[in-house]
Amino acid sequence: xxxxxxxxxxxxxxxxxxxxxxxxxxxxxxxxxxxxxxxxxxxxxxxxxxxxxxxxxxxxxxxxxxxxxxxxxxxxxxxxxxxxxxxxxxxxxxxxxxxxxxxxxxxxxxxxxxxxxxxxxxxxxxxxxxxxxxxxxxxxxxxxxxxxxxxxxxxxxxxxxxxxxxxxxxxxxxxxxxxxxxxxxxxxxxxxxxxxxxxxxxxxxxxxxxxxxxxxxxxxxxxxxxxxxxxxxxxxxxxxxxxxxxxxxxxxxxxxxxxxxxxxxxxxxxxxxxxxxxxxxxxxxxxxxxxxxxxxxxxxxxxxxxxxxxxxxxxx
Numbered sequence: 447x448x449x450x451x452x453x454x455x456x457x458x459x460x461x462x463x464x465x466x467x468x469x470x471x472x473x474x475x476x477x478x479x480x481x482x483x484x485x486x487x488x489x490x491x492x493x494x495x496x497x498x499x500x501x502x503x504x505x506x507x508x509x510x511x512x513x514x515x516x517x518x519x520x521x522x523x524x525x526x527x528x529x530x531x532x533x534x535x536x537x538x539x540x541x542x543x544x545x546x547x548x549x550x551x552x553x554x555x556x557x558x559x560x561x562x563x564x565x566x567x568x569x570x571x572x573x574x575x576x577x578x579x580x581x582x583x584x585x586x587x588x589x590x591x592x593x594x595x596x597x598x599x600x601x602x603x604x605x606x607x608x609x610x611x612x613x614x615x616x617x618x619x620x621x622x623x624x625x626x627x628x629x630x631x632x633x634x635x636x637x638x639x640x641x642x643x644x645x646x647x648x649x650x651x652x653x654x655x656x657x658x659x660x661x662x663x664x665x666x667x668x669x670x671x672x673x674x675x676x677x678x679x680x681x682x683x684x685x686x687x688x689x690x691x692x693x694x695x696x697x698x699x700x701x702x703x704x705x706x707x708x709x710x711x712x713x714x715x716x717x718x719x720x721x722x723x724x725x726x727x728x729x730x731x732x733x734x735x736x737x738x739x740x741x742x743x744x745x746x747x748x749x750x751x752x753x754x755x756x757x758x759x760x761x762x
Contacts, residue, residue, distance in 0.1 A: 447504065449487045449521055454564035456482055456508060458673060459555065468554035468678040477512055477545050484540035486511065487521040489530060500557035500677065500695035509555045514544035558677035559697040566704050567669050573707045574662055580714045581614055584651045585621035587721045588628045592733055595622045595630050597649040610656030618652065647720035654717055658710035665703035672699050
């Protein structure tokens with residue numbers, strides 16, 4: 447796994463254990479955080495049990511590094527000076543004493559959704575950036591095609607008051623404010639255009655993206671709760687002095703969030719692909735050269751709109 451995923455999982459697991467329901471000593475949690483402090487990052491296989499009674503397989507490599515197991519390799523250092531060594535040697539170099547786990551502590555480190563929610567959170571953050579970027583690109587597309595801001599007038603969200611649609615319409619209106627290329631569609635005609643209204647990829651972008659922005663918000667809420675939860679089993683209820691057996695290690699809350707995010711990414715990509723197709727095809731645009739080639743289209747392949755472009759766009 448990328449070291450960033452492993453570091454995120456260490457942080458998430460430490461936060462979970464600090465809640466005091468897992469029967470793990472503070473000393474063990476401090477040692478986990480010392481791995482981050484000294485840039486000691488376990489080498490964790492990409493394949494392994496995820497959310498099956500917790501992220502047992504990947505979390506076991508963190509536990510192995512904490513106890514200085516010589517079979518566990520860790521990354522030390524950063525940049526070009528980074529190297530891969532046995533965990534016991536890394537602990538010695540960092541002057542961190544190996545952990546001697548007590549009863550329940552090994553299970554406390556292993557049993558939870560730290561890797562699932564850590565990786566999901568990284569993906570969620572990047573997806574939200576892409577959702578904002580898609581709105582910027584939509585505004586640019588309206589300008590490039592000498593389109594209209596009329597499609598984003600507040601009346602559309604007033605009579606159909608979905609939060610996501612209203613948010614995106616307001617954002618794109620803000621991005622187009624003062625534009626010398628886009629018209630307002632009310633007091634101005636589309637300059638040089640034969641269209642009374644823009645085509646679907648631009649005109650319905652707020653209605654298309656809106657529901658998925660709402661999904662991303664719900665996904666973020668689910669992940670935030672998971673990030674600040676105890677995902678161990680069994681749990682220790684200090685107040686009643688009882689050990690309770692249940693299933694908080696089940697990662698369905700995480701997978702539910704990531705399914706929303708995955709669907710949102712697919713829909714964002716479909717919209718941007720449709721907008722790009724309109725920009726590249728001279729049959730759909732009246733003011734831009736074929737393939738956006740400033741010189742001879744048959745000689746310039748920078749933005750070629752054929753199968754090669756299609757495969758690259760789909761890959762992106």
